[in-house]
Amino acid sequence: MVDQDDFPRIDRSIYRYVLRHTWRGQAFLLLLTVVTMPLVYVSLEIPKRIVNQAIGGTDLPRALFGFEISQIEFLMLLSVAFLLAVILTGGLKYYLNVFKGVLGERMLRRFRFDLYARILRFPAAHIRKTPSAELIPMITAETEPLGGLIGDAIAAPAFQGALLLTYLSFIFQQDFWLGVASIALYPPQxxxxxxxxxxxxxxxxxxxxxxxxxxxxxxxxVDGVVDIHANDAGRFERAKTSSYLGRIFDIREEIYRRKFFIKFLNNFLAQVTPFFFFAIGGYLVIQGDVSLGALVAVLAAYKDIGPPWKELLKFYQVFEDTKVKYLQVAEQFEPANMIRASLLESQESVGQLTGPLVGRNVSTDPDDGIGLVANVSFELDLNRHVALVGKPGSGTGDVSKIAARLAWPLSGEVMMGTRNWSETPEAITGRRVAWVGSSSHIFAGTLAHNLYYGLMMAPQPDGVQELDSTQRRHRREAVASGNSLDDPEGNWLSATAGGEKHPETTTDRVGDVLKATELWEDVYRLGLGARIQQFSMSAEVREKILAARKQLSASRGDLQQFDRDRYDPNLTVAENILFGYAVDSEFSQERLPGNDIVSAVLRETDLFDAFLLMGYRVAQAMTEIFSGLQPDDELLQRFSLVTGEDLENFERILRNCPREDLPALTALTDTDQQLLRGVVFRLIPAQHRLGIIDAEVQERLLAARNRLFEKLGSDNPSVVFFDPNEICPALSVEGNILFGSIPYGKPREREAISRAIDDLVIAEGLGDYLIALGLSREVGAAGNRLSSVQRQKLAFARALLKEPDLLVVDQALMIFDAQLQSRMLDSIRQLMSGRGVLWVLESPAMVTGFDEVWVMQSGKIIERGKPTELASSNSELQRLIAMT
Structure with missing residues (x-):
């Protein structure tokens, strides 16, 4: 399983790691540094010549390159030369800094990719012992400082050191003792x-x-928050958090004290040196041993010495801190018993496994995170279905993991035909063997992504495609960073088991798998409830949905379809006024009461003050009905018209306005008036039954609806109005077929209409389209938008879609009820007919129909045979069945 030559260790020296991958870039940075130094020296020399020769010189005019120039011309020439030197130096520094940044980011990208790749090679035991909350910051936050250091690893000390030497050589050239004074305090530092x-x-x-x-x-x-609340352990957990934070605070406080003492020491020693310059330099100028221009140049040079020296000290501190982080990260990503790289990276051609799968004297190490299996031998033909049963801790799950090559034996051997199973690359085990555990993971993305996940082993060739400039640049950077060149957005679906990507079709194989796992109905319902605006739709599908809508309207007299000339009591007042879908949030139901256009419409239809009076009546009714209830009371939440905060505000308004009086209500603040009008917008007459939205008010609301339609226009981008002859993209497929409302309080009618919609979907041939829509739905992080039953069904479907030669299942039916367990077991075994199955059963009573049963106890297979043979004898299987 582990071979250090096959999987080299991370360099323990950060410099070795940097040079191994960036020596060309570091050499180029050194070359840039060498080129920059003469320009730096020139930029120091020119000011001296300007002071001593161009301004204070006496031998002017003079000849230069055969031309005689005056003192002013000489001054201008040196000034321009100084400016050019500054520009060139600054330009080279800019290019050097950008190159360093890019070089550092490339290396950081490589390092993070290497660390992530190592996670895929972690043994299962280490994964279980290492929380993901610790691994994530190691790859992200803890490696971040490496980016800056890697670019500076050679260039920064070289560049800053060269600058320092250039400045010092200039000072020593002016006067030896001034040079000694400038470096006198460096040794103590x-x-x-x-x-x-x-x-x-x-x-x-x-x-x-x-x-x-x-x-x-x-x-x-985060993982255990429910149990924390269930056990009232929040105070204890807060105490633990405070303890961790306290330790970090103490450590950081000590770091600050020592770190800033180092900074204080550096600054103090740096400020002492000018004393020597003023004392010694001034004395030498007075004695005539040094010119004033030279002393000025020396002071300027010393001023420039400070930054590179500080940068060198800063680099040293950052380097030491980063080295600590690098070593600690490297140590965490080299656990014992890592999976060999060759087993994961080999792309050996995949052929059908012939078997049999044979284990000889297989034992495992409990320290590897699996139970103890002791000297187990077995043989599994890949055309037989074997049930594996035993008490908890008997070793059934461990044998299943070894069979699926998800665990490695400590001793003994496992063979697949003539192939050593422990040495078989993942390109074979991951493609020809399927595994379903009791808690298989669902990945973020769509249902289709998770369903086809077992077929996404390698990118599929789509012919020769010309890369654009951006793609070519990304490819070059991936090569330079040692990253994968595969495009995750490309076509990864293996053609061996179908799986076309057309959004309105699905393969027969997918249909068989969805039906065998009873996931078809779930996917169909998800597709039926999908909003059309999120997906593409062909003209044919559009016509089928509209046809189904018309047929439903004709066949169901109890269905109130959307009609512009009729008020719908099953919708809110806001929905009745808008009678469409708000694209712009300004027309959303929550913001409609404050919308200027809607307010203008209410005034024009004499509803503005009427809404205020109706809101007052609702406030009276709500305070009478819900008086004395807590804000989070279930009854208040179920009524859904007002919140606890609304009730408090209503009580205050009623105290200020004890009678229904329009002048008094119009004297309320704008906020209170909008609160009263807003509750009217939320009224659903059929549900709330307050008798406020009577026939007369409904007629006026219809007038307001038509007036709003006239103001906005049918093609207004802010609102999509309901049209019986058009698809509404904001509604689901079911909503578009229904195109109306189901009466409140009539569940039988709702069920009947739902069945009628299902019949119309079949009649119009929309089933495959809805399955494709359902498969396009997002499942959320770890599949949290699906129920636990749906997640487990999806795990089975993913495994079966691979058409594996061997299916290994470890108590994966546990979450289902008994009837669903039985149906799933039968349908999956039927789908796997003629291929191998090793199934760790939840109950020994489920062994009926299997070709063979293995019974385990204390890490050994103590009994094996046909279910009928073991059932007719005084067997361990019978004793296990009797205990259930």
Whole structure:
């Protein structure tokens, strides 16, 4: 399983890692540094010549390159030369800094990719012991400083060191003793700072470890928040969090003290040096040993010495801190027993497995995270269905993992035909064997993405395609960063089991799998409830939906379809006025009461003040009905017209206006008036039955609806109005067929209409389109938009769609009820007819129909045979069945 030559360790020296992958870039940065230094020296020399020769010189005019120039011309020439030197130096520094940044980001990208690739090679035991909340910040936050350091690893000390040497050589050229004075305090700094920094490094290591523990604690809290509330353990968990934060605070406080003492020491020593310049330099100028221009140039050069020296010290501190993080991250990504790279990266051609799968004296190590299996031998033909049963802890799940090549034996051997199963690459095991556990993971994305996940092993060739400039650049950067060149947006579906991507079709194989796992109905309902605006639709499908709408309207007299000339009591007042779908949020139901256009329409139809009076009546009714209830009371929430906060405001308004008096109500604040009008917009006459929206009010609301339609126009981009001859993109497929409302309080009618819609979908041939729509629905993170039963059905469907030679199931029916367990077991085994199945059953009573039964106890297979043979004897299987 592990071979260190096959999977080399991460370099323990960050410099070795940097040079291994970026030595060409680092060499180029050094070349740029060498080119920059003469320009820096020139930019120091020219000011000296300007002061001593162009301004203070006496031998002017003079000849230059055969031309005689005056003092002013000489001054201008040197000034322009100085400006050019500054521009060239700045330009080279800019290019150098950008190149360093890109080089660093490439290396950071490579390092993160390497770390992620290593996660895929972690043994299962290490994955279980390492919380994801600790791994995530290691790859993201903890590696972030590496980007800046990698670009600077060679270039920064080289560039800043060269700058420092250039400035010092200039100072020494002016006067030896001034040069000595400029470096007199460097040796103490070079001795003291590493010693002080060593303690800071130790504190940094402790900080990183404690931050990881805090991350793990936070992740555990998120995963276990329900149990925390169920056990009233919030105070204890807050205390633990406070303890972690306290340790981090103490460590950081100590880091700050030591870190800023180093900075204070550096600054203090840097400020002492000018004393020598003023004292010694001034004395030498007075004695005539040094010119004033030279002293000025030396002071300017020393001023420029400070930044590179500080940058070198800063680089040293950052390097030491980053080295600590690099080493700690590297250590965490090299656990024992890592899976060999060759097993995961091999693209060996896939052929049908012939078997049999044979295990000889297989034993496992409990430290690997699986139970103890001791000297187990077995043989499984790939045309037989074997049931594996045993008490909890008997080793059934561990044998199933070994069979699926998800665990490796400590001793013994497992063979698939003539092939060593432990040495078989994942390109074969992952394609020809399917595994379903009791908690299979569902990935973020669509249902289709998860269903076809078992067929997305490698990108499929789509012919020769010309890459555009952006794609070529991305490809070059991927190569430079050692990343994958595969495009995740390309076609990854293997052609071996179908799976066309057309949004309105689905393959027969997918249909068989969805029906065998009883996922068809779930996917169909998801498609039926999908909003059309999120998906493409052909003209043919559009016509079929409209035809189904007309047939439903004709066949169901109890259905009130949307009619512009009729008020619908099953909709809110807001929905009746708008009579369409708000594209612009200004026309959403929540914001409609404050919409200026709607307010103008209400005034024109004499409803503006009427809404205020009706809102007052609703407020009276609500306070009478719900007086004394808590804001979170279930009855209040179920009524859904007002909130607890609304009730409090209504009570205040009623105290201020004890009678229904329009002048008093219009004197209320704008906020209170909008609150009263807003509750009217939420009224549903058929549900709330307050008698406020009577026939007269309904007629006026219809007038307001038509007036709003006239104001906005049928093609207004803010609203899509209901049209019986058009598809409404904001409605679901079911909503478009229904195109109306079902009366409140009549569940039988609702069920009958639902059945009628199903019949029309079949009659119009919309089934495949709805399945495709359902498969296009997002499942959320870890499938949280699906029920637990739907997630497990999807896991089975994913496994079966691969058409595996061997299906291994480990108690994956546990979440289903007994009837669904029985149906799923039969239908899946029927679909796997003629191929191998190893099934760890939830109950030994489910073994009927299997070709063979293996009974395990204490890590050994103690009994095997046909179910009928074991059922007729005094067997361990019979004892297990009797215990259930």
């Amino acid at each position: 070079m001795i003291l700072i590493p010693r002080l920094q060593a303690k800071v490094n130790a504190l940094s290591r402790a900080r990183v470890q404690n931050v990881r523990k805090l991350a793990g604690h936070i992740g555990e809290t």
